[in-house]
Amino acid sequence: MSQSGISSPFPGRAAFRSPLSGAPAFLLLVCWAACASLRGARYPLWAVLVISLSAPAGWCLLGTSRLNRSSAPVIAALFLIGISGALYISAEIGRDVSAESVRLPSVVTGPIPSRGTVLASKKFGHGGTALVGTDSGRLVLKFWGDPGISPGDRVSFSGSPESLKRADEPHGFDEFLYWRAKGAEFAVAAREIEKTGTAVGFPRWRTVLDARISKTLPPRTAGYLLAALTGTRGESLTSLHRAAGTSHLLAVSGAHVGIAFAVFWFFLSRLRLRLLLISPLVWAYVLLSGAAPSAVRAALMIQLVIAGRAAGRSGRPFNTVSAAGAVMLLCNPWLFWDVGWRLSMIAVLTLSSLSALNANWIALFFMTSPLVWLTTSLQSSLVFGESPVAGVVTNFFALPAFSVLFPLALAFGLPALTDMPFGGAAAAVPEFLFLRWERLSQNLLALCPWELGFSMPLFAAGTAVMAYLFAAASGFGAARSALAAAIFTAGFCLLVVS
Numbered sequence: 001m002s003q004s005g006i007s008s009p010f011p012g013r014a015a016f017r018s019p020l021s022g023a024p025a026f027l028l029l030v031c032w033a034a035c036a037s038l039r040g041a042r043y044p045l046w047a048v049l050v051i052s053l054s055a056p057a058g059w060c061l062l063g064t065s066r067l068n069r070s071s072a073p074v075i076a077a078l079f080l081i082g083i084s085g086a087l088y089i090s091a092e093i094g095r096d097v098s099a100e101s102v103r104l105p106s107v108v109t110g111p112i113p114s115r116g117t118v119l120a121s122k123k124f125g126h127g128g129t130a131l132v133g134t135d136s137g138r139l140v141l142k143f144w145g146d147p148g149i150s151p152g153d154r155v156s157f158s159g160s161p162e163s164l165k166r167a168d169e170p171h172g173f174d175e176f177l178y179w180r181a182k183g184a185e186f187a188v189a190a191r192e193i194e195k196t197g198t199a200v201g202f203p204r205w206r207t208v209l210d211a212r213i214s215k216t217l218p219p220r221t222a223g224y225l226l227a228a229l230t231g232t233r234g235e236s237l238t239s240l241h242r243a244a245g246t247s248h249l250l251a252v253s254g255a256h257v258g259i260a261f262a263v264f265w266f267f268l269s270r271l272r273l274r275l276l277l278i279s280p281l282v283w284a285y286v287l288l289s290g291a292a293p294s295a296v297r298a299a300l301m302i303q304l305v306i307a308g309r310a311a312g313r314s315g316r317p318f319n320t321v322s323a324a325g326a327v328m329l330l331c332n333p334w335l336f337w338d339v340g341w342r343l344s345m346i347a348v349l350t351l352s353s354l355s356a357l358n359a360n361w362i363a364l365f366f367m368t369s370p371l372v373w374l375t376t377s378l379q380s381s382l383v384f385g386e387s388p389v390a391g392v393v394t395n396f397f398a399l400p401a402f403s404v405l406f407p408l409a410l411a412f413g414l415p416a417l418t419d420m421p422f423g424g425a426a427a428a429v430p431e432f433l434f435l436r437w438e439r440l441s442q443n444l445l446a447l448c449p450w451e452l453g454f455s456m457p458l459f460a461a462g463t464a465v466m467a468y469l470f471a472a473a474s475g476f477g478a479a480r481s482a483l484a485a486a487i488f489t490a491g492f493c494l495l496v497v498s
Contacts, residue, residue, distance in 0.1 A: 018064035020074050022475025023316065025323035027056040028082055032329045035086045036336035039093040040177055052086050053079075062484050063476040085326075089333040096180065117199040118153045120182075120290070131182055132157075140164070140179050140187040147193040151232075151290075152207035154197040159190040174337075181337040202287045206230045209288075216416050216423075218431040220438070221409050228256050228406050231290030244441045245373070245391020246398045251340060252289040254298035254348055255399060259406055260285045261302055275306050293328065293335060294344035300324040317352035318473040321345070339383050343376055346466065350375045353469035369395040371465060378462030381454040390448040394441055405433060456493060464489045 019027060035052035039045075056078075116134035118141075127144040132155065141157060149155055164187055167174035179187070198204050210230050213222050226232040227250040241247045248255070264281050268274040282302055286295045301324045308315045315323075325345050328335055335341050350372050354364065370392050377387040409430035416423030452458055467488040471481035 018071070019060050019474040019476075020064065020071055020078070022063075023319045023322055023473060024074065024078060025319045025326055026470070026474055027060060027078055028085065029322045029326040029329070030056045030059060031082045032085050032089055032326055032333075033336055035089045036093060036329060036333045039090050040334075040337055045090055045094065048090055049083075049086055053082065056082065059471075059474070059484070062487070063471060063474055063480055065477075085330050089329070092333045096176075096185070114158060115154070115156050115196070117203060118149050118151050118155055119203075120151055121149060130155075131179075131184060137185060138183040140184045141190050141193070142187055143190045143193055147190075147195075149193060149195055150207070150210075152199055152203035152210075153195050154199050155193055156196050157188065157190045157193045159188040159192075162187040162189055177334075177337040181334045181341075183332075183334075206288060206290070212417060213413075217413050217427050220434040221413055221427055221431045224250075224406070224430075224434055225409055225413060228252065229289060229410075231292060240438060240441070243388060243390070244394045244445050245388040246394050246441070248343075248347070249398060249402050251294065252286075252292045253294040253344060254301070255403070256289070256406070257282065257286065257295050257298035257302070259403060263407060275309070279303060279306060293338050293341035297321075297324050297328060297341070297344060297348070300327060316473075317355050318349065318470075321348050321352045325349075339379070343379055346379060347372050347376050349473075350466065350469055353473035365396070369393075371469070374462045375466040375469070376462075377452065378459045378466075381452060381458060386451040386453045388445075388448075389450045389452060390445045393444050393448055397440075401437060405430065405437065408433070460489050460493055463492045 031052050034055050035048055038048045038051060043051075116132040116139075119131045119133050119138070121130040122128055123146070127142065128146075130141040130143065130149060132139055132141045141155075141159075142162075147155075164176040164179050164184070165174075166176050198207055210226060210232055213225055213229070216222075217225065220237075223234045223237045226234070227237065231252050233250045237250060238247070241250055261278065261282055264278045265274065268277055271277065279302070282299050286299045289295060301320050304315065304320050304323055308320075328341070351368065354368055354371065373387075373392045373395065377391075381387040412426045412429045415421075416427040464485045468481045468485040471484040472478075476484060
């Protein structure tokens with residue numbers, strides 16, 4: 001029992017008195033995420049503000065045993081920041097989700113932008129889509145056949161504008177929200193597409209590095225390094241990891257940024273200004289790899305930790321993750337509708353909640369993978385329709401293995417990339433190890449070949465575990481954490497059913 005009278009759910013760890021001191025940034029994250037979610041779902045402004053402010057307020061009251069006068073400035077500051085952010089997010093999203101949003105933005109009343117840079121592309125069936133950045137903003141280029149374009153290419157095109165469609169059903173695919181989260185406001189059905197050159201800067205370097213790795217290294221080593229360094233994912237690797245529940249290994253995420261940070265730290269460890277030097281290197285890696293939301297979140301967390309150390313303060317992991325997520329939502333409210341961002345935030349918030357648990361490493365090892373799978377499966381099964389059970393087993397070994405394999409592949413691949421003698425022989429080492437991992441992954445998949453589709457029991461279990469962990473990391477006592485889990489599980493289940 002701590003001095004505040006709250007028993008800690010983490011043995012041997014003194015509980016925080018309130019979320020106001022335990023995780024204030026989480027209150028802002030809850031407020032702004034609720035605001036973006038409800039406004040994107042076309043709730044009226046008054047309902048959005050009431051719910052988005054009530055949720056963190058209820059969370060705070062539920063986790064606080066007593067308030068004193070010293071809490072008043074913190075409450076006032078959080079309220080002002082929260083309401084200001086909520087109004088801004090509501091205004092940003094509200095302009096596009098009003099009843100008029102099905103019409104094309106005013107930017108397309110004039111000539112359609114005919115030149116731009118391909119930021120991302122995906123082929124399916126007899127055609128595909130590309131996200132193109134133009135001087136007037138981003139748009140979705142829809143094409144048929146194979147125009148031979150890839151990220152980093154400069155293209156000219158012509159076509160007719162189309163509005164992005166809203167979902168007809170509450171949980172159906174919403175084309176508008178999917179592309180709006182990536183910055184696009186409308187689509188163009190392309191009649192002609194012509195590659196006119198290659199962009200400069202990071203897109204250009206990404207293209208050059210893609211070509212060099214693909215040409216020089218063995219197929220599996222090349223595929224994994226392309227995924228880690230430039231964000232390019234091949235279809236065969238994507239299918240293999242999707243079935244095994246380890247797709248996160250191919251998406252440039254916090255794990256990859258963490259590995260990059262560790263490598264930079266190792267090579268710069270003797271320099272006194274290493275923290276100042278590491279920051280631009282981390283951001284350069286994030287931009288080179290395509291600036292995925294999960295990678296940007298990890299880089300922001302690193303910056304917050306560095307800033308805290310410079311100020312002589314050490315932040316709590318759960319609060320640091322929440323602060324990074326809240327900053328990203330404020331910078332781009334549409335980011336909430338990016339599935340990758342939501343999955344990344346849930347996974348890392350879960351991991352940071354577990355980091356507060358005062359348990360031995362063996363217990364943490366066996367606890368981490370099932371709990372992260374459970375909390376993320378409710379989102380993945382809701383969005384993708386199913387979640388592979390094999391992920392519970394494979395992820396026990398996946399992250400530790402690839403934390404070694406990625407740096408090893410880069411180290412053994414550099415001789416081949418730089419045309420050094422015996423470079424091909426060196427690159428064969430990570431190739432062998434990647435193939436061994438795939439064989440192990442396939443064997444584990446054979447033991448757990450099942451996939452779970454969305455169901456209310458799975459959703460309720462995942463929500464309950466997530467709410468309990470988040471409450472405990474916010475400073476709730478064990479009983480209050482259980483109560484929070486029960487309340488929020490019931491609320492979310494009613495929301496899904498309705």
